[in-house]
Amino acid sequence: MKKILLGLLIALSSCTVQKINSSIKKSEVFDKGHLGFMLVDPGKDKPLVAINSDKYFIPASNTKLFTFYASYSILGDGLVNGLNYLEQGDSLIFWGTGDPSFLHPDLKNDKVLEFLKSSKKDLYLLDNFDQVAAFGPGWSWDWYNAYYATERSAFPMYGNVVRFEKAKEEQRITVIPERFRTSLSGKDNENWQGFQFRRERFSNLFSYQISNEKVDEAFVTDIPFITSAEMSAVMLLELLGKRVEVIKNESYLKLDPMKLQTHSVDSIYSQMMKISDNFLAEQLMLLVSDQLTNSLSPADAISYAKENLLSELPDEVIWYDGSGLSSRNMFTPKSIIALLGKIREAVPLEKIKAYFPAGGESGTIRNWYKADEGQVPYIYAKTGSLSMANSLSGYLITKSGKILHFSCLMNNYAIPANDLKTELQKVLYFIHDKY
Incomplete structure (x- = not known):
C-alpha cells in the first residue's frame, strides 16, 4: 500500500x-x-x-x-565600519569608508558626528573621494536628478540626497538638510499636474512646481545633491561648529587606520532589499x-x-x-x-x-x-x-x-x-x- x-x-x-x-x-x-x-x-x-x-x-x-x-559574507550582520581615522599628535585625520548610514534621513545614524564632536583634536578630512566615481559603469547621464541614481561617494552625508517633504494641508516645505533651503526656488502652477522637484545638472540649485489642486497634499521627495570632500567639510563645520580642513595625502591611505563602528548593517540590508535601494547597494x-x-x-x-x-x-x-x-x-x-x-x-x-x-x-x-x-x-x-x-x-x-x-x-x-x-x-x- x-x-x-x-x-x-x-x-x-x-x-x-x-x-x-x-x-x-x-x-x-x-x-x-x-x-x-x-x-x-x-x-x-x-x-x-x-x-x-x-x-x-x-x-x-x-x-x-x-x-x-x-x-x-564579508560584513556579517553586526555594525559597519563607519569611519577610518588616525590620531597623530594634536590631529585627528579621518576619511570615509562608504558607510551610507551617516545622517541618512531614514537610518538616522549620528555616531560619526558624536565622535567628531567629542574630539579635542584638530580635524582633518582626508580626501579619498577620487576613489569612487559618482555614477557606475553603464549608467545614463540623465539620471542625475533621480533618487534611484544617487551619487556614490566615499563619505556620504544625509544619504547624498536632499529630502523635500510636506505634511497634508501644511504650507511649509521641510528641507533636510536645512542648509539647502536657500538653494530652492519654486512656485504653484495652475497648469502643472501634481508636483515636481528638480536639480540643475551641474550645481546644487533646486526648483519645484506644484499644481494649485495638489498644494494641500502631503509628499516626500528625495533629490540627489552633488557631493565632494569640500562640500562634506563645509557641512561638518556647520554641524560641529568647528573647522574641518580637507587634506590630500595618499600616504595616510596606506597606513592601517583605526575604525569606528557605527550602524547595524541589518537595517541597511533590509532597506536595500525591500525597497530596492540602489544607493545603499552601491555603498x-x-x-x-x-x-x-x-x-x-x-x-x-x-x-x-x-x-x-x-x-x-x-x-x-x-x-x-x-x-x-x-x-x-x-x-x-x-x-x-x-x-x-x-x-x-x-x-x-x-x-x-x-x-x-x-x-x-x-x-x-x-x-x-x-x-x-x-x-x-x-x-x-x-x-x-x-x-x-x-x-x-x-x-x-x-x-x-x-x-x-x-x-x-x-x-x-x-x-x-x-x-x-x-x-x-x-x-x-x-x-x-x-x-
Whole structure:
C-alpha cells in the first residue's frame, strides 16, 4: 500500500510539473519577449522547470542578490565600519569608508558626528573621494536628478540626497538638510499636474512646481545633491561648529587606520532589499572593499566576490555594479538559483524573511503575489526592473510546506510590466497551491 501511495504522489507531482512547464511555454504573454525561468526543489536531483536557464539575461535589481550575499559574507550582520581615522599628535585625520548610514534621513545614524564632536583634536578630512566615481559603469547621464541614481561617494552625508517633504494641508516645505533651503526656488502652477522637484545638472540649485489642486497634499521627495570632500567639510563645520580642513595625502591611505563602528548593517540590508535601494547597494560594495583592502573600489570588491565566494556558480557572472542599474550586468537563471542556495546555507530563514520583500506584505511586491486571506506570505523574492528588463528571484513556500527556489528573468518585452507580473503571479500561485 505504501508503494502505491508513493507512486501516486510521484505521478501527481510529475503531472503538476508538466502543467507548470506548459503554462509557461504556452503563455502568449511570455512569448512576446525573452524569458528565462528556473524552479528548483532543493530536495530533488534535477530542476522542476528549466527554460533558457543557461542563457544570459540583464537582471536589473536582481543584481542586489549578489551584492547582498557578498556583503553578508564579508560584513556579517553586526555594525559597519563607519569611519577610518588616525590620531597623530594634536590631529585627528579621518576619511570615509562608504558607510551610507551617516545622517541618512531614514537610518538616522549620528555616531560619526558624536565622535567628531567629542574630539579635542584638530580635524582633518582626508580626501579619498577620487576613489569612487559618482555614477557606475553603464549608467545614463540623465539620471542625475533621480533618487534611484544617487551619487556614490566615499563619505556620504544625509544619504547624498536632499529630502523635500510636506505634511497634508501644511504650507511649509521641510528641507533636510536645512542648509539647502536657500538653494530652492519654486512656485504653484495652475497648469502643472501634481508636483515636481528638480536639480540643475551641474550645481546644487533646486526648483519645484506644484499644481494649485495638489498644494494641500502631503509628499516626500528625495533629490540627489552633488557631493565632494569640500562640500562634506563645509557641512561638518556647520554641524560641529568647528573647522574641518580637507587634506590630500595618499600616504595616510596606506597606513592601517583605526575604525569606528557605527550602524547595524541589518537595517541597511533590509532597506536595500525591500525597497530596492540602489544607493545603499552601491555603498555596501564600498564597505566590502574597505573591509578587504582599506580602499574603495567596487570593481575590486566584485572581483574578490567572484573569485572567492562565487567561483562554484555554474556560469560566470558578468557583474559591474552593486545596484543593477548597469545594463552591462548579465546573469543566467541557473547561476541565480545556485546563489539562492548559497544564501539559504549562510543566512537563517527568519533573517531572509526580514530582509527580502514579502508578497502582498512588504517592499516592492507588497501589491503582488498575495497569499490567501488570513495566510502568511508565500513569496520572498527580489524584484528587478529596467526599461528592457523585469525579474523576480527568490523563495516560494508551497501549501505543503516545501521551500522552492525560483528565478524568472524577462528581457526585451514591449508590453507593460504589469502584464508580465500578472502572468507570473498566476504561475507562482499555481506552484504554491499545487506542488
